[in-house]
Amino acid sequence: MSALAEIRDLSVRYISDGGEVSALKRISLDVVAGERLAIIGESGSGKSTLALAIAGLLPGSATIEGRIGWQFQASRSFPPPSVLPDISPTRGEIGSVAAGSPSARSAIGEAGNDSLISPLVGEMSGRTEGGAVERRLSGASPIPGRDIGFVFQDPSASLDPVMTVDKQIAEVARTHLGLDWPQAYARAKHLLGRVRLPDPQAAMHAFPHQLSGGQKQRVAIAAAIAAGPKLLIADEATSALDTIVQAEIVSLIRQLVAEDGMTLLFISHDIALAAELAERLAVFRHGGLVEIGATEQIVTAPRQPYTRALLDAHLGLDAAPLLRQAPA
Amino acid sequence: MSLLAVRDLTKRYRRGGKTIAAVDGVSFAIEPGETLALAGPSGSGKSTIARLVLRLIEPDAGSVQFEGDDFLALSGTALRSKRARLQMVFQDPLSAFNPRATVARALDDPLRIHAIASSAERPARIAALLERVGLAADLAPRAIHEISGGQRQRVAIARAIATNPSLIVLDEAVSALDVSVRGQILELLLDLQARERIAYLFISHDLGVVRAIAHRLVLLDTGRIAESGDARAVIDAPQSAIGKALVAAAPRLNRIRP
Structure with a gap:
C-alpha cells in the first residue's frame, strides 16, 4: 500500500467578516493509491475544504499550512496543446514538497505505461515526442483536471450552460492530453458511452439544460475523467439526486474507478451511502479528523462517540420508528 | 369527515x-x-x-x-x-424568509396579518412560540441569516404554528x-x-x-x-x-x- 497523497498537519483558514475561520485543523492522513476513501462529516466539518485543498482548488485568500506530498506514477507524457504557453517544465516545481524524496522516481523508462490509461490515449502516444516525458517526476504537484478529476454537487453550476456537452468533455481531453479537436471529440463520444447516457449520440450535441439532473452528473463525470486522472474526487456528487439516480451514479463511479484504476475520494454527509462505496471512512467534525479506519471497523466498532452518534442518527429502512402512537 | x-x-x-x-x-x-x-x-x-x-x-x-x-x-x-x-414549511428556510428580517419580525408577521394578537400582546406570543419549538426567547432580536440551519427550521415551524393550523x-x-x-x-x-x-x-x-x-x-x-x-x-x-x-x-x- 503506497500513499498517493500524504497529508501532514494540513490547516486551512478563511477570512470571514474580518475574522479568521479555521476550516481544517492539523489534518494528517494518507490517501492510499487505488483505494476508495470516503470523507464523512456534517456542515462545517471541513470535508469540502479538504477536497478542495487536495485538488489545489482553494481560493487564493485561504491560508494554508502543512503539506501534501504526492506520489504519482509517472505514466503519462503529453505535451500541452500548442495554443497554450509551454510553461510545463516548471510545473513540477510549483508547490512540490516531496520532489527529491527517496521514493521519487524518474518518469523516464515508465512512459510505456501510457496504454494503461485507455485505449484511445494509447493511440495518441506518438505525440509525446518533444521532451514531455522528463517533466513528469513523481513527487511533483498534480495538475487539477489532468491528474485529479473533480465532480461537484451541482452539475448545473459546473457545466457551461452555453456549450454542448461533447465540447465540454473534448475540451478537457484536448487541453490535457494534447489531442486535436477530432481526436478529442472521438474521446468525448467514447466517454459519453462509458458513463452510460441513455442515448450518447443524441447527448453529444445537447446543452446541459436539455438533460436531467442525473444525466448532467454523468456528463460532469465524463469531463472529470476525460484526461485519465489518477485521483477522482466526488464532493457530494449525488446529494442533489433522488435515491434511485443516486444509486445509479454511485454504481457508475464504482465501475469507472475500478476500470481505470483510479483512486477515489468520496465526500459525503451520508455515512450509509459512503459505507456502501468506500473501503475506508474518515470522519470529520469541526475541521478535525475524528477517526479513520476500514469501513467495517468504523461502522461496526466506532472508537469515537461522535461516530457512534452519526451512525445512530442514520434513519435506515430498518431503524426503529420515531412515531410512537397511531393517530387518535 | x-x-x-x-x-x-x-x-x-x-x-x-x-x-x-x-x-x-x-x-x-x-x-x-x-x-x-x-x-x-x-x-x-x-x-x-x-x-x-x-x-x-x-x-x-x-x-x-x-x-x-x-x-x-x-x-x-x-x-x-x-x-x-393550512401552513407550510419548505426545504430551505433561508429562502423562505425575508433575509433582512429578525426572528421576531418573521413571527410577528403571521400574528399581525391574521389578527391573532394585538401589538401589545405579540412580544409575549412570539416568546411563547419560540419556547414551543425549543428555542430560547432571547433569539428573537437575532437576524434570520445569523442563526444556524436547525434554528432557522425551528423558526419556520414556529411561524407555521403561529396561526393555529x-x-x-x-x-x-x-x-x-x-x-x-x-x-x-x-x-x-x-x-x-x-x-x-x-x-x-x-x-x-x-x-x-x-x-x-x-x-x-x-x-x-x-x-x-x-x-x-x-x-x-x-x-x-x-x-x-x-x-x-x-x-x-x-x-x-x-x-x-x-
Whole structure:
C-alpha cells in the first residue's frame, strides 16, 4: 500500500467578516493509491475544504499550512496543446514538497505505461515526442483536471450552460492530453458511452439544460475523467439526486474507478451511502479528523462517540420508528 | 369527515409543444392528527401536489376539500382565513424568509396579518412560540441569516404554528439538515403533533425518514399513485415497481452493520 497523497498537519483558514475561520485543523492522513476513501462529516466539518485543498482548488485568500506530498506514477507524457504557453517544465516545481524524496522516481523508462490509461490515449502516444516525458517526476504537484478529476454537487453550476456537452468533455481531453479537436471529440463520444447516457449520440450535441439532473452528473463525470486522472474526487456528487439516480451514479463511479484504476475520494454527509462505496471512512467534525479506519471497523466498532452518534442518527429502512402512537 | 380530501387532482404543463401531466388523477385523504407522506423519485409530482394543495398553483381538474370546505372555490376573506389553518414549511428556510428580517419580525408577521394578537400582546406570543419549538426567547432580536440551519427550521415551524393550523405541508423540510439536527426536528414535529393534533402532509424522497415519522404513505411515479398504505407496511414489502426500486436504492448500514 503506497500513499498517493500524504497529508501532514494540513490547516486551512478563511477570512470571514474580518475574522479568521479555521476550516481544517492539523489534518494528517494518507490517501492510499487505488483505494476508495470516503470523507464523512456534517456542515462545517471541513470535508469540502479538504477536497478542495487536495485538488489545489482553494481560493487564493485561504491560508494554508502543512503539506501534501504526492506520489504519482509517472505514466503519462503529453505535451500541452500548442495554443497554450509551454510553461510545463516548471510545473513540477510549483508547490512540490516531496520532489527529491527517496521514493521519487524518474518518469523516464515508465512512459510505456501510457496504454494503461485507455485505449484511445494509447493511440495518441506518438505525440509525446518533444521532451514531455522528463517533466513528469513523481513527487511533483498534480495538475487539477489532468491528474485529479473533480465532480461537484451541482452539475448545473459546473457545466457551461452555453456549450454542448461533447465540447465540454473534448475540451478537457484536448487541453490535457494534447489531442486535436477530432481526436478529442472521438474521446468525448467514447466517454459519453462509458458513463452510460441513455442515448450518447443524441447527448453529444445537447446543452446541459436539455438533460436531467442525473444525466448532467454523468456528463460532469465524463469531463472529470476525460484526461485519465489518477485521483477522482466526488464532493457530494449525488446529494442533489433522488435515491434511485443516486444509486445509479454511485454504481457508475464504482465501475469507472475500478476500470481505470483510479483512486477515489468520496465526500459525503451520508455515512450509509459512503459505507456502501468506500473501503475506508474518515470522519470529520469541526475541521478535525475524528477517526479513520476500514469501513467495517468504523461502522461496526466506532472508537469515537461522535461516530457512534452519526451512525445512530442514520434513519435506515430498518431503524426503529420515531412515531410512537397511531393517530387518535 | 377527513381533514383534507383530494380527488382526481390533475395538473398539466405545456413544454416544447407537448403537454405533460405533472399530476395525473391523484386522490388521497388526511385525517386530523395524521402524518401522510408523499414519496417518489424526482419528477413524480410530489412537490406539485404540495403547491396545488396550498393553492400556490391552480389545478386543471380535481377537487380539494379542506375542513369541509371546497378549498378551490374559496376566495377573498374566506380564503385568507382558511389559509391560516393550512401552513407550510419548505426545504430551505433561508429562502423562505425575508433575509433582512429578525426572528421576531418573521413571527410577528403571521400574528399581525391574521389578527391573532394585538401589538401589545405579540412580544409575549412570539416568546411563547419560540419556547414551543425549543428555542430560547432571547433569539428573537437575532437576524434570520445569523442563526444556524436547525434554528432557522425551528423558526419556520414556529411561524407555521403561529396561526393555529390543523394541517402543515412539509416539503422536504428536513432534507437539507445535518443528521443530528434532523433527528431533533423530527422529534419536535412529533411532539407538536401529539400535543396539538396537527396533521402533516410530509413530502420526502427519503424512505428512511418517511418510515420513521409517517402513519401512511402515498408512493408516486410520473404523476400517478403507484401504491399507498401503512407507511411501514409499504416500505417493508413494496408491491409497485417504483416502490421496489426506491427501497432497493436506499443506502443502508445493515449490509455492513448486523
